[in-house]
Amino acid sequence: MWGWRSSRTFVIGTAGLIFAVGCILPVAYLFTTSLTGIDAAAAALFLDARQRTLLYNTTLLGVGAAVLSTAIGAPLGVTLARVPLKRKAAIRVVLAAPMLLPPYVVALAWMYLGTRGGVLAALVDRDVVASWTYSLPAAIVVLSLVFYPLSMLASEVALRRIDGRLEEAGLVVASPGRVLRRITLPLAAPSIAAAALIIFVLAVSEFSVPGLLRVRVYTTEVFTAFAALYDFSRAIVLAVPLLTLCAAVGAVAARLLGDRIVSARRLTGSHPPLFDRWRRGARLAVAMVILVAVGLPIVVLAREALNGRAGGASLAGSGEAIANSLILSTIGATVVAAVAVCLGYARARARGRVANLADILFVVLFAVPSTIVGVGLIGLWNRPGVFGTIYGTDTMFILAYLARFVPVAALILAAAVRYVPISHEEAAAAAGAGWLRTMRRIVLPQLRLGLAAAWIVVFVLSFGELGASVLIAPPGESTLPIRIYTIIANAPPAQVAALALLQALVIFTPLAVLGTVASLREAH
Amino acid sequence: MPSVSRPISIQVCAVVAAVGLGACQSLEPTPSAGRQVTVYVSTDRVFSEPVLREYEKRSGVTVNAVYDTEETKSTGLANRLLAEKARPQADVFWSNEPVRTLMLKSRAALASYKSPSAQGIPTVLVDTDGYWTGFSARIRVIAYNTTLVKPGEAPRSVFDLADPKWRGQVAIADPRFGSTSFHVAALYALAGDEKVDDFFRRLKANGVRVVDGNSVVRDLVARGEVKVGLTDTDDVNVALENGQPIAMVLPDKDGLGVPVMPNMVSLIANAPHPGEGRKLVDYLLSADVERQLAQSEAVQIPLHSGVQGPKNIPAIDTFKPMTLDYANVANRVEDATKRLADILGL
Numbered sequence: 001m002w003g004w005r006s007s008r009t010f011v012i013g014t015a016g017l018i019f020a021v022g023c024i025l026p027v028a029y030l031f032t033t034s035l036t037g038i039d040a041a042a043a044a045l046f047l048d049a050r051q052r053t054l055l056y057n058t059t060l061l062g063v064g065a066a067v068l069s070t071a072i073g074a075p076l077g078v079t080l081a082r083v084p085l086k087r088k089a090a091i092r093v094v095l096a097a098p099m100l101l102p103p104y105v106v107a108l109a110w111m112y113l114g115t116r117g118g119v120l121a122a123l124v125d126r127d128v129v130a131s132w133t134y135s136l137p138a139a140i141v142v143l144s145l146v147f148y149p150l151s152m153l154a155s156e157v158a159l160r161r162i163d164g165r166l167e168e169a170g171l172v173v174a175s176p177g178r179v180l181r182r183i184t185l186p187l188a189a190p191s192i193a194a195a196a197l198i199i200f201v202l203a204v205s206e207f208s209v210p211g212l213l214r215v216r217v218y219t220t221e222v223f224t225a226f227a228a229l230y231d232f233s234r235a236i237v238l239a240v241p242l243l244t245l246c247a248a249v250g251a252v253a254a255r256l257l258g259d260r261i262v263s264a265r266r267l268t269g270s271h272p273p274l275f276d277r278w279r280r281g282a283r284l285a286v287a288m289v290i291l292v293a294v295g296l297p298i299v300v301l302a303r304e305a306l307n308g309r310a311g312g313a314s315l316a317g318s319g320e321a322i323a324n325s326l327i328l329s330t331i332g333a334t335v336v337a338a339v340a341v342c343l344g345y346a347r348a349r350a351r352g353r354v355a356n357l358a359d360i361l362f363v364v365l366f367a368v369p370s371t372i373v374g375v376g377l378i379g380l381w382n383r384p385g386v387f388g389t390i391y392g393t394d395t396m397f398i399l400a401y402l403a404r405f406v407p408v409a410a411l412i413l414a415a416a417v418r419y420v421p422i423s424h425e426e427a428a429a430a431a432g433a434g435w436l437r438t439m440r441r442i443v444l445p446q447l448r449l450g451l452a453a454a455w456i457v458v459f460v461l462s463f464g465e466l467g468a469s470v471l472i473a474p475p476g477e478s479t480l481p482i483r484i485y486t487i488i489a490n491a492p493p494a495q496v497a498a499l500a501l502l503q504a505l506v507i508f509t510p511l512a513v514l515g516t517v518a519s520l521r522e523a524h
Numbered sequence: 525m526p527s528v529s530r531p532i533s534i535q536v537c538a539v540v541a542a543v544g545l546g547a548c549q550s551l552e553p554t555p556s557a558g559r560q561v562t563v564y565v566s567t568d569r570v571f572s573e574p575v576l577r578e579y580e581k582r583s584g585v586t587v588n589a590v591y592d593t594e595e596t597k598s599t600g601l602a603n604r605l606l607a608e609k610a611r612p613q614a615d616v617f618w619s620n621e622p623v624r625t626l627m628l629k630s631r632a633a634l635a636s637y638k639s640p641s642a643q644g645i646p647t648v649l650v651d652t653d654g655y656w657t658g659f660s661a662r663i664r665v666i667a668y669n670t671t672l673v674k675p676g677e678a679p680r681s682v683f684d685l686a687d688p689k690w691r692g693q694v695a696i697a698d699p700r701f702g703s704t705s706f707h708v709a710a711l712y713a714l715a716g717d718e719k720v721d722d723f724f725r726r727l728k729a730n731g732v733r734v735v736d737g738n739s740v741v742r743d744l745v746a747r748g749e750v751k752v753g754l755t756d757t758d759d760v761n762v763a764l765e766n767g768q769p770i771a772m773v774l775p776d777k778d779g780l781g782v783p784v785m786p787n788m789v790s791l792i793a794n795a796p797h798p799g800e801g802r803k804l805v806d807y808l809l810s811a812d813v814e815r816q817l818a819q820s821e822a823v824q825i826p827l828h829s830g831v832q833g834p835k836n837i838p839a840i841d842t843f844k845p846m847t848l849d850y851a852n853v854a855n856r857v858e859d860a861t862k863r864l865a866d867i868l869g870l
Contacts, residue, residue: 212736216870226603228700228861230627371603378607392613466593471604475562475588475613485593486569 008435015342022339022402026376027368033379034236055241057136058204058217062249064140065147065203066196073148074192076289077155078180083282091286092156093512098293099149099457100507102464102481104208105500107142109297111212112304112497134214142209145293147199150457151192154415157449158191159184161419194415197253197363198408201246205367207467218242222369232375239372243364250363251356298504304497318499321483322506325463328394328479332401333459336409337451339402340458344413345443349422359414362407370467373403377472396472397479401462408461409454416450417443456511463507480506560586561800562613564601567592567620567787571822578816579807585800590614602628605792609633615801617790618808622658623706625788626854629655635791637802641809644828646840648847649786658786659809660817660824661840664707665772665782667745667760668752675771679752682711682775686726695733695741695753700861700870703738703756707783708864709856710848714780717863724867734868746770756785757837761823764836774843781846786827787817 079085080092098106111133132138162184170179185192207219218238225235347358377400381391390396420443428438444451466481473482484499565572569591576587592601602624605617609631617634619625628634629651636654649658666685668678679685685694697704711720733750735741741753742760746768763770774782789808795801807813814826823834833839864870 214734214870224700224861224865227600228705229858230602230606230631231858232603232606375603375607378604382608382611382613384611388611470593470600471607473590475590482593486591 006435011436012342012346015339016346018339018402019343019406022399023365023406026373026380026403027365028376029380030232030372030376031236034233051241054216054218054221055245057210057215058219058242059245060136061139061143061210061215061217062200062204062245064137065143066200068140068144069148069199070151070192070196072144072289072293073151073153073195074155076148076152076286077188077192078159078184079282079286080152080156081159082180082184083279084276085279085282085286089516093516094290094294095152095286096149096456096511097504097508098146098297100460100511101146101297101504102208102500103143103146103206104212105301105504106146106297107139107209107212108496108500109300110138110142112300113296136215139210139213139215142213143203143206145297147202148289148293150199150202151195153453153456154191154195154412155188157416157453158188158419160449161416162187190418191415193253194411197250198366198411200249201363201367201408204242204246205369207369218245219369222371226371226375235369235372239369242369243367246367247360247364250360253359253363298501301497301501305494305501318480318483318502321478321480324394324478325480325506326510328397328401329459329462332398332405332462333455335398336401336405336458336462337413337455340406340409340454341413341444341447341451343406343410344415345417345439347410347414348417348420359411362411366404366407366411368404370404370465371471373400374468374471377403377468381472391472392474394474394477396474397469400468400472401458401465404465404468405458405461409458412454412457413447413450416447416453419450420446459511460507464503558586559584559797559800560588561615561797561804562588562590563616563618563804564590564605564614565592565618566601566624567618568822571817571820571824572618574820575808575813575816579804583803583807585803587804600624605633606631609793612792612794612796614792615795615797616804616808617792619788619790620662621703621706621785622656622788622850623709623854623857625656625790626851627857628790629851630854633793635793635795635798637791637805639802639806639809641806644811644830645809646827649827656788656790657805657809658788659827660814660822661784661786661827662703662756662758662824663774663782663784663837663845664703665755665757665760666752666775667742667755667763667770667772669745669748669750670769670771672748672751678771678773680773680775680777681779682754683723685732685752685754686723686730688730690730690752692731692733693751694727694730695735695744695750696727697738697741697755698734698736698870699864699868703785704754705857705861706785706853707754709853709860710783710846711780712856712860712863713848713853714846720860721863721867724864728868732868734870742770757825758821758823761834761836762821765821774838776846777843781844783848784825784840784845787824 076095080088080095085091166183166187167179170183174182204217205219207223209215210217211220211223218241221238222235222242225231225238343358347355347362350358377396378391381387381396381399383391390399424442424446425438428442429435433441463479464481465479466485469479470482470485473479478486480503484503487495487499563576565576572591573589576589579585580587590601590604601617605612605614605628608614612633617625617628625634634655638654639657642650642657645657645659649661651657666679666682679687679690684690699705699708708720711723733744735744738755738759739762741755742763744750745753745755746763748769757772760770760772776782789805791798791801791805811826811828811831814824814828814831817824818826818832818834823837825833825837825840827840829841
């Protein structure tokens with residue numbers, strides 16, 4: 001199957017080439033051009049007390065967000081997969097909504113809620129949590145409230161892939177709780193762990209939340225090096241410990257997870273109602289999460305938006321930017337998913353060191369700060385010739401999304417491919433089917449949930465992408481986040497809150513429509 | 525388990541493909557056969573966009589504008605200009621404060637052009653080499669809440685903010701970015717490292733609140749969450765127009781002088797449309813644009829004499845400005861940023 005002329009080699013090779021040019025080259029280009037001639041002062045960045053504080057804060061932020069997100073999201077995923085609830089598709093969409101809010105927006109809501117003179121202080125007539133508002137624990141909580149849907153969706157997809165007959169067999173001799181602990185969760189563990197790893201990387205590469213809540217981490221230092229000091233070399237040097245941390249975590253995760261292949265047959269029936277009697281408790285838990293993670297930020301932002309002049313003209317003039325964002329995110333998510341499914345497949349079918357190195361590479365590339373990606377894209381594409389004809393067009397947005405999000409999509413899809421038994425492909429090959437046919441008729445249909453999840457994640461991330469986009473946006477073109485961030489410079493909080501709600505609504509609407517359609521199909 | 529069926533999967537794919545094909549045609553910028561100019565703008569979009577649209581109408585030239593994002597949220601246009609230096613896309617850079625422009629000059633990203641429209645602008649605000657010209661200024665002020673602070677009690681100098689009587693009642697924007705970074709660098713350049721380091725240490729001990737931007741400072745003062753804060757004239761004006769209980773003091777009128785921050789406009793080195801770029805520079809430096817900016821919510825102070833200034837804001841010739849070598853101030857920014865990162869724990 002891996003012959004030079006095989007379709008598999010051609011397709012995976014093409015995806016690999018796109019990955020190399022689109023994702024690796026911009027970053028490698030910037031690192032090599034900025035790090036030549038590095039002096040001893042830059043090397044000292046690694047050793048002083050400030051750096052140790054940064055390393056400690058960054059690690060704690062990532063681990064804390066991953067753990068708390070999983071603690072919230074995984075039980076919700078189990079609930080959606082195993083507890084019979086009415087209107088489950090709608091519940092899923094609502095629970096996933098925080099992922100649609102830019103982390104900065106949720107951090108803003110937190111500030112309006114907890115700061116001195118904020119909502120809580122107004123309610124109880126004294127500062128209750130003001131001292132906690134700007135803190136590392138606050139940043140962990142905010143990021144967890146944004147990222148738990150990743151864990152939730154990964155858990156649900158993994159549980160739905162498990163053959164229900166395994167659990168049915170377990171229920172004959174054990175309680176539902178024991179079946180969950182000894183059969184279901186271990187089978188779902190690779191996906192849950194993969195989601196936790198992605199959340200870790202998202203958290204440590206996130207700038208806006210720690211920046212707003214005044215937590216000193218590597219991303220805020222990189223940002224300062226760019227924005228306050230205009231020092232590219234310093235910014236690159238500061239990114240190295242961040243990327244090293246992510247590589248280390250990726251290596252540990254790869255070692256722990258190994259290449260556990262889950263044997264599962266194609267689903268032919270429903271899963272046993274493991275937790276039928278836990279329905280009431282599940283409904284209560286879901287309601288609480290929706291209240292805290294979805295309702296609270298929106299209510300706080302709406303209150304702030306209504307408190308002052310929201311600036312109708314600013315909102316009204318955003319139509320073109322909204323259209324641009326939707327179209328570009330749709331194209332970007334589709335292109336990224338197409339490349340990532342090939343890479344994810346190759347990763348899932350690889351073994352040993354190659355597989356582990358691939359995981360580490362995906363994690364490290366995903367962690368590269370968006371500004372570095374943007375500057376790297378400019379350096380690579382803004383030159384005479386063919387590259388230059390592309391620079392200055394909207395294709396640069398797609399290239400930015402490729403550079404930033406192919407790694408995370410590949411990780412998601414690799415986890416999904418692991419649930420497709422290789423024996424299915426072998427059987428197809430034995431029957432005379434070529435690789436492309438096998439992929440089209442056997443593998444991809446089994447990946448549809450994983451593909452949908454990856455597409456949605458990339459769509460949301462692309463829609464909210466700012467750091468690289470602001471650097472490569474063609475003059476005269478704008479996406480909604482760029483427009484919002486150019487307007488909120490010195491805008492009143494009411495306007496900021498109103499624009500944040502607009503962005504959330506624009507992302508939420510098409511996904512709600514998709515969710516409703518899926519729900520109607522499910523009911524039908 | 526019910527699943528998303530083939531027909532709907534095909535429908536979704538078809539929609540995506542149609543959107544994609546349509547987008548390829550609709551999103552690619554239509555090549556303009558006419559004249560065009562590309563300008564990167566750091567001045568707030570809500571103020572600068574109307575000025576540029578007006579230029580488009582009058583001149584018939586297509587203006588491709590790239591606006592800057594809020595300074596503490598994204599790295600901004602100055603970095604883009606540096607990254608594009610080998611093959612610039614922009615013709616003109618319009619900045620709302622001196623630091624970025626002076627930094628770009630020091631990195632050889634600007635081209636020299638002495639516009640005839642600069643006549644009448646004070647020479648201290650015009651680069652002798654022609655790499656930048658100042659226009660339409662803002663000034664740094666001390667804002668205070670009029671319900672909590674009587675006019676006679678308001679601080680008169682920036683250094684008064686470290687007085688223990690203002691403990692926990694002072695707000696400043698992050699001094700690493702924007703106009704606050706300019707103000708801080710100016711203090712270091714004029715007053716010396718020892719005095720300014722000591723001032724910020726005392727400010728920190730006094731419980732100063734470092735917030736996200738000048739508008740946040742203004743809002744905290746207007747709401748009475750703090751009594752005083754350092755911010756810009758255009759920010760205070762927004763609150764004044766809204767009838768909020770706020771007033772401003774021009775700091776150090778009798779001492780170091782009041783920090784004046786002009787907008788700056790520059791031609792980009794090796795710009796793709798230098799001829800159109802020069803015409804846009806001439807327009808931006810005109811008295812007409814200064815009038816537009818003075819009368820807008822930007823309330824920026826005209827530097828050309830004879831142009832009526834905004835209400836609520838004193839005219840440039842009614843106070844003593846800081847005597848600044850802007851290049852020297854820009855050189856102090858990096859050092860000041862590092863000092864304050866340590867002193868204020870940023």
